[in-house]
Amino acid sequence: MSTQKVIKNLKSFSTAAERFEGSHLLCPGCAHSIIVREVLNATNDNLVVSASTGCLEVCTAIYPHTSWDCSWIHIGFENSSTAMAGVETMNKALRNKGRISADTPQPKFVTFGGDGSTYDIGFQWISGCFERGHDFMYVCLDNEVYANTGGQRSSSTPIGSSTTTSPAGSHSYGEKRQKKDIVSIMAAHGSPYVAQVAPNKWKDMVKKIQRGFDTEGPVFINAMSACTTEWKFAPNQTIEVSDLAVDSLVFPLYEIIEGRELNITYRPKNIVPVRDYLGAQPRFKHLFTPQYDYIIDEWQTRIDERWAFLQKREEIRI
Amino acid sequence: MSKPINEMGWDELVPGAALYTFQGDIDYNIADMQPEERLYSETSSKAMSVGDWRVIKPVWNSETCIDCQNCWIFCPDTSIIARNKEMKGVDYDHCKGCGLCVSVCPTNPKSLLMFEEYETTEDALAKWPEKKKKGE
Amino acid sequence: MNKRVLELKDVEVWDGNMSNSNAFRQADVDVVAAYPITPSTATIENYATFHANGYVDGEVIMVESEHAAMSACIGAGAAGGRVGTATSSQGLALMIETLYQASGMRIPVVLCLVNRALASPLNVNGDHSDLYLTRDSGWISIDAFNSQEAYDMTLMAFKISEHKDIRLPVISNQDGFITSHTAQNVRPLKDEVASKFVGEYVQVNALLNFDKPVTHGVQTEQDWHFEHKAKQHAALMGSKKIIQDVFAEFKELSGREYKVVEQYKMDDAEVAIVCLGSTFETAMLAVDQIRKEEGIKVGIVAPRLFRPFPLEEAAAALQNVKAVACMDRSAPGGTVGALYNEISGALINTPARPLVTNLIYGLGGRDMTIVALKDIFRTLDKDAKAGKISGNIQTLVGVRGPALSYYNVEGK
Numbered sequence: 063m064s065t066q067k068v069i070k071n072l073k074s075f076s077t078a079a080e081r082f083e084g085s086h087l088l089c090p091g092c093a094h095s096i097i098v099r100e101v102l103n104a105t106n107d108n109l110v111v112s113a114s115t116g117c118l119e120v121c122t123a124i125y126p127h128t129s130w131d132c133s134w135i136h137i138g139f140e141n142s143s144t145a146m147a148g149v150e151t152m153n154k155a156l157r158n159k160g161r162i163s164a165d166t167p168q169p170k171f172v173t174f175g176g177d178g179s180t181y182d183i184g185f186q187w188i189s190g191c192f193e194r195g196h197d198f199m200y201v202c203l204d205n206e207v208y209a210n211t212g213g214q215r216s217s218s219t220p221i222g223s224s225t226t227t228s229p230a231g232s233h234s235y236g237e238k239r240q241k242k243d244i245v246s247i248m249a250a251h252g253s254p255y256v257a258q259v260a261p262n263k264w265k266d267m268v269k270k271i272q273r274g275f276d277t278e279g280p281v282f283i284n285a286m287s288a289c290t291t292e293w294k295f296a297p298n299q300t301i302e303v304s305d306l307a308v309d310s311l312v313f314p315l316y317e318i319i320e321g322r323e324l325n326i327t328y329r330p331k332n333i334v335p336v337r338d339y340l341g342a343q344p345r346f347k348h349l350f351t352p353q354y355d356y357i358i359d360e361w362q363t364r365i366d367e368r369w370a371f372l373q374k375r376e377e378i379r380i
Numbered sequence: 381m382s383k384p385i386n387e388m389g390w391d392e393l394v395p396g397a398a399l400y401t402f403q404g405d406i407d408y409n410i411a412d413m414q415p416e417e418r419l420y421s422e423t424s425s426k427a428m429s430v431g432d433w434r435v436i437k438p439v440w441n442s443e444t445c446i447d448c449q450n451c452w453i454f455c456p457d458t459s460i461i462a463r464n465k466e467m468k469g470v471d472y473d474h475c476k477g478c479g480l481c482v483s484v485c486p487t488n489p490k491s492l493l494m495f496e497e498y499e500t501t502e503d504a505l506a507k508w509p510e511k512k513k514k515g516e
Numbered sequence: 517m518n519k520r521v522l523e524l525k526d527v528e529v530w531d532g533n534m535s536n537s538n539a540f541r542q543a544d545v546d547v548v549a550a551y552p553i554t555p556s557t558a559t560i561e562n563y564a565t566f567h568a569n570g571y572v573d574g575e576v577i578m579v580e581s582e583h584a585a586m587s588a589c590i591g592a593g594a595a596g597g598r599v600g601t602a603t604s605s606q607g608l609a610l611m612i613e614t615l616y617q618a619s620g621m622r623i624p625v626v627l628c629l630v631n632r633a634l635a636s637p638l639n640v641n642g643d644h645s646d647l648y649l650t651r652d653s654g655w656i657s658i659d660a661f662n663s664q665e666a667y668d669m670t671l672m673a674f675k676i677s678e679h680k681d682i683r684l685p686v687i688s689n690q691d692g693f694i695t696s697h698t699a700q701n702v703r704p705l706k707d708e709v710a711s712k713f714v715g716e717y718v719q720v721n722a723l724l725n726f727d728k729p730v731t732h733g734v735q736t737e738q739d740w741h742f743e744h745k746a747k748q749h750a751a752l753m754g755s756k757k758i759i760q761d762v763f764a765e766f767k768e769l770s771g772r773e774y775k776v777v778e779q780y781k782m783d784d785a786e787v788a789i790v791c792l793g794s795t796f797e798t799a800m801l802a803v804d805q806i807r808k809e810e811g812i813k814v815g816i817v818a819p820r821l822f823r824p825f826p827l828e829e830a831a832a833a834l835q836n837v838k839a840v841a842c843m844d845r846s847a848p849g850g851t852v853g854a855l856y857n858e859i860s861g862a863l864i865n866t867p868a869r870p871l872v873t874n875l876i877y878g879l880g881g882r883d884m885t886i887v888a889l890k891d892i893f894r895t896l897d898k899d900a901k902a903g904k905i906s907g908n909i910q911t912l913v914g915v916r917g918p919a920l921s922y923y924n925v926e927g928k
Contacts, residue, residue, distance in 0.1 A: 076449040076462040079414045084458040084474025085428040091478035095456040106411035108726045112591070125740045126385045127425040128399040128731035131410055131418070133723040135594050136733035137617050141587035144579065148549060148591025148599075149723055155546040155575040156597055162724065169726070187587065190580030264453050290478075298479030301454055390743040395683055395751065396622035397744045398721045399731040406727055 066272050067106050075268065078103035081131035087121035091297025093287040093304065094118050094203050096261040101172060101201060102132070104271040108169035109133070110149050114142035114179035117210040118203060140184040143191040143200055146173045150196045170275055171198035177218035178208040181242050192251035192280040199274045199281040202244065205289035213292040217242045220312075222357045223345050225292075230348035235357055248282035249318040256282040257317035257327075262304035266315050266327050273317075286313045294344035303342050310339040311369045316376075324375040336362045385422060399423045414463070426474075430457070434477030436494045438470055439504040445491035451481035467491075488512050517711035518544055518573045522566075524704050532660070532696035535667035535704075536602060536628040536688070537562035542710035543626075543674045546574045546597030546717065549588035551581055551607060554640045555692040556630035559602040574598075582607035586614035586625070593623040594732050596722025598674060602628035604692055608646040609634060612653070618685045619654030620748060621733055624677035625685035627655070628670055631793065632692035633880045634847075641881020642692035644792060644845040647822070648854050654748055656686040656755055657823040661778075661796045663700040666690045668772060671705070672762050674714045679762075682755045683720060684748075689822070691793040693881060705769060713769055752824050759821060776821040777829040781807070785815030787896035788834060790855050791843040792818055795877075795884050802889035812897045819858070831862040838900035839871040841892055845878040852910050852923065871899050874910040874923075882914055 069075045081102045088095050094117055102109065109132040113119040119136045122129035137145045150171050156162040175184055180202040188200060207225050208214040215225040220241045224230035228237040249256045255277040259267040267285070274281035288303045290296065295303050307313040308328060315328035337358050340346040349357050383392065394400070403419045410418065420426050445467050452462040459475040461468040470481075470492075477494070485492045488511050495504045518541065530538065536559040540548065550560040560578075567576045579585050582603050589599040603611065608629060618625050631647050633639040650657060656676060660666040666688070673686040690696055705713065721730045736744055756776060763774040780800050782788065789799060796818045806812050817833045817840075819826055834840055842860075844853025851857075856874035863872070875892065878884045892913065899906050909923035 072449045072453060073447065073465040076452045076465060079411050080458050081410060082458060083415075083424055083426040084471065085425040085430045086457075087430075088456060090433065090456070090476040091480055092456050095458075096454055099456075099458065100453070106409065108409070110595070110723050120735055122425070123399070123731055123734045125397055125734045125736040125744075126399060126423050127428055128401055128423060128734070129425040130731055131401050131415075131424070131729065133726070133729045134731045135591060135723060137587055137590050137621070138613060140583065141591075141614070144584045144587035145591035145594075147577070147579075148547065148588035148593070149595040151547050151549070151575045151577055151588065152592040152595035152597045152599075153724055155573075155592075156724065158575075159546070159573055161597075169724070186580060187584055190584055193580070194577060262454075296479075298483045300456075300478075300480055301484050388743075390746040390750070393743055393747060394721070395747060396620065396721070396732065397734050397736055397740070398621075399734060401729045401731065406729075410729070 066276055069104070069268055069272070072264070075103065081109065083129045083131060085127070086129040087124060088117060089291050089297065091290040091300045092117070093205070093261055093289065093300050097201065097203060097285045097287060098174065100261055100264055100267055101271050104268050105170050105275055107167060110146070110169050110171050112136065112142040112146045112149070112173045114175035114184055115139040116176035116179055118174050118176070120210055139179055140187050142173045142175050142179065143184060143188045146171050146198045147191045147194065147196045150198050173198060173200045175200065175202055176209065177202060177204045177206055178216045181217045181244055189251065192248060192253055192282070195279050197278055197280070199283060201283045201285055203287045204284055205287040205292060206241070207289065207292045209289050209292045218244070222349050222354070222361065224348060235348065235354045245282070245284050245318065249321045252321055253282050254279045254320055255317065258284045258286070258313065258315055260286040260304050260308050260313055260315060262301045263308055263315060263328055270317055270327070292345065295342060299342070306334055306339040306342055310334040310336050311365050312336060312339050314369060314372055316372060323379055324372065326372055326376050336365050429473040430476055431472050431474070434475065434497055436477050436479070437472065437475065437497050438477070438479065438481050438492045439495050439499070439501055440467065440470055441491045441505060441508055444487050444489060446487055448486060450484040450486060451492055454480050454484045456480065517707065518571060520570045521707045522571050524706060526703060528702050528704055529699050530663055530667070530702045531558070531699045532663045532666040532690045533558035533630070534562050535663045535702055536670050537566065538704060539667050539670035540600055541566050541572055542705070542707050543598065543671060543714045544574065544711060545600045547577070547589070547592040547599045548574065548601060549577045549579050549585045549592065549599070550601045551579055551585045551603065553582065553604050553607040555632060555642070555696045556602040556604045556628060558696070559628050559630070582611045583614055586611040586618065589625045590614060590618050590621065590623050593625050594621065594723050596719040596724045598678070598717045600626040600628070602630065604630045605632035605634055605646045609649060612649060615650060615653040615655060617733070620744070622683045622748070622751070623685060624683055626670065626673040626677055627685065627687045629687045629689045630692045630696045631689055639880040640692070642694045643879050643881060645847060647689050647792070648846045650687055651823065651854065654684070654752060655823065656684055656752065656759070658686065658688055659792050659818070659820055659822055660688065660690040660695065661794055661818070662695055663698065664702045666695060667702050667704055668766065668770065668774070671710055671714065672766055676755065676759055676762050678717060679758050680718065682751060682758055684751055684755060694794045703770070709769060713766070756821065756824050756826060774820060776819070776826040777833055778818045778820045779833050780816040782815035782817060782833055784813055785837055786813040787839045787893065787900050788815045788817055788837045789841045789843055789892065790817045790859055792822070792855070793845065795843065795845065798884055798886060799889050802886040802893065805886065806890050806893050812893050814893045814896065825858055827858070827862045830859060831866050831868070834859065834863060834870060835866060835868045837870050839873070839896045841873045841875050841896055843875045843877055847879055848876055848910070856910070871905050873905055876910065876912045877914055884914070888914060
């Protein structure tokens with residue numbers, strides 16, 4: 063395991079030499095690139111990065127320009143994880159055969175995928191990679207929708223969100239299904255480390271990313287990516303909405319070690335009502351009508367129950 | 381590369397549409413070299429500009445800035461340049477004018493504010509607001 | 517070369533799968549990512565057994581689907597090493613998008629495709645529907661007619677795939693069950709000879725080469741896509757010459773000569789069939805018999821190289837015959853079969869105007885027998901003498917029930 067770079071505070075973090083270039087085509091205010099920068103800047107090691115088809119891939123690798131200052135591969139929508147499994151396995155093979163010298167420091171293998179790829183179409187692939195125990199980090203850029211293609215629902219889309227394929231209307235309050243609990247699912251694969259992060263809480267996120275880099279085996283990071291275009295808030299509100307998400311506990315920040323020990327890593331000083339979080343995003347604006355208002359109450363109940371559950375698990379250490 | 385890529389025929393392109401970030405081979409650890417010390421190829425997106433996406437732009441006031449680096453970390457476009465733990469300025473070639481840097485700036489008055497694209501830095505700084513009093 | 521050498525006899529008894537497995541072993545593949553599917557499974561099982569007994573230095577990962585198998589091969593290949601896998605039928609269909617991705621990204625991979633029918637109905641036996649599904653995928657595709665050839669083609673596939681002027685993935689085909697599960701005499705190269713023949717893997721744009729960070733798998737829109745597909749097509753078309761060179765080099769080592777279009781008794785043939793796979797060998801026996809018994813001068817043409825299609829060589833082989841039956845072992849999907857199209861397309865711009873018919877046969881592993889072939893030869897002979905096709909252009913041969921035939925342009 064290579065020595066982790068030390069990041070004492072934001073000022074020292076800012077001395078990082080960026081490996082993600084501007085003039086990508088992501089929307090102004092996109093949280094994806096904030097997340098990518100935090101992940102890439104958390105290490106000075108050599109990187110091999112893969113990405114699934116989606117906003118990140120499309121906006122950072124349109125010929126003839128690449129925004130990646132490291133080796134990068136995209137194959138398709140489902141298989142960014144498996145692509146990295148292939149790279150990681152080849153690395154092992156070439157080292158065993160002496161075609162990569164043992165002196166060469168081990169690189170970090172990082173895969174990025176949207177929620178569409180992670181929760182839906184690429185789920186089998188990630189499951190296989192985690193079951194086989196490849197040594198890599200998978201970061202899900204979770205904006206709760208198929209953003210790249212105009213905002214269709216995924217199994218990450220939360221109840222009441224209006225998307226183009228689960229639109230709100232006089233006969234529907236939008237998405238009807240619960241958001242899949244991807245973190246628990248990946249923990250159940252026996253991953254040594256899974257965590258939920260949000261880029262606005264950079265210190266919490268970078269600490270977990272570094273722990274992930276330090277962990278041998280498949281690491282899963284679910285990163286909340288507030289999407290200005292599909293959640294429909296102004297581009298300069300990305301951090302503000304992200305703050306509401308973690309302070310309302312809609313996106314609780316926690317980690318699970320070896321599938322057993324759950325640690326809540328952020329406890330808001332003042333817990334914000336879920337109503338405030340939902341109210342900041344026009345994708346939920348139809349809930350603020352007499353017809354659908356009850357959904358907001360159901361939201362609050364659900365978030366409260368889950369927070370209680372997380373605290374209980376943390377307490378009893380299972 | 382001898383010829384700009386836009387002038388190349390199919391026979392001159394890299395097979396598989398692969399793209400190189402840097403010119404030639406590199407013999408250093410990229411993360412140990414600040415971008416200005418690296419030799420980028422024309423196929424790095426760094427060579428492009430998205431400045432024309434903007435209609436408003438952030439202007440930086442170094443007088444009020446405390447180098448907290450909030451703007452640096454939350455810029456989605458790697459357009460806040462920080463060196464030696466100090467804020468150096470805005471990279472207007474790559475800034476899209478999203479305004480996140482302004483929203484996360486903690487000083488009073490803020491050290492980054494949005495102005496019309498056509499505004500000069502001098503004029504913008506001259507218009508800088510005063511410190512907001514409590515309750516304002 | 518692997519550290520542990522397997523001492524092989526001069527003549528081994530291997531089925532087509534074992535031939536594949538040994539070719540992989542001798543080629544010192546760095547990563548095999550695979551998923552089991554009948555009838556290709558044993559290629560991987562044998563290889564895994566070699567690995568478990570220390571005869572393979574590379575890695576073997578058993579992934580969770582065929583799509584994942586090819587995805588991992590592409591990732592591993594792009595990382596910078598030799599990769600291979602095997603599949604059939606449904607597995608091939610599942611990984612089809614990755615085939616296009618592999619060839620577009622110009623990643624050398626060897627795929628042992630043990631040809632099996634595509635569902636539905638579900639069928640595990642040998643036909644060429646999966647082979648045909650790969651037609652437009654941009655892969656080089658070579659066909660083995662027996663177990664010896666399966667070994668030879670799979671071994672050569674690595675050398676072809678990695679050639680600096682090719683860098684395209686290669687499919688090594690063989691008939692499911694008929695070849696894959698039939699143990700035959702195989703004369704393999706010794707490990708050292710085979711390893712030297714295939715050579716060391718040379719990295720091109722490897723992800724694990726940190727001296728030159730590279731971006732693989734970009735998006736190209738209307739302003740760039742055509743140039744890259746044109747470049748890919750040029751490489752595929754240009755590979756034929758190199759494949760012929762590799763065949764020649766292999767002949768020096770093994771004494772076995774291969775051609776991009778194989779022929780049997782075409783020198784004086786008046787009629788011919790065009791086919792793929794083990795049918796070629798059955799037809800050799802039928803041809804010998806009917807020439808002796810009935811004096812019909814029939815020959816066989818088989819494109820050993822299916823992609824890039826050897827259009828000129830196929831046309832040249834058929835210049836002097838009066839009737840050709842193109843035999844396609846795949847459900848034709850509402851039109852004439854692939855070989856009929858390729859052959860007709862090859863002949864149309866030459867002076868030759870034989871009668872060309874299309875026979876659909878052997879679906880789902882139904883045997884093509886010597887008896888049936890002789891009937892086909894007789895029909896060809898009759899048509900050639902009459903100067904016209906006696907029935908319709910396309911006939912399904914060997915199916916129980918009323919005769920099924922289609923397409924008649926003579927207005928009968």
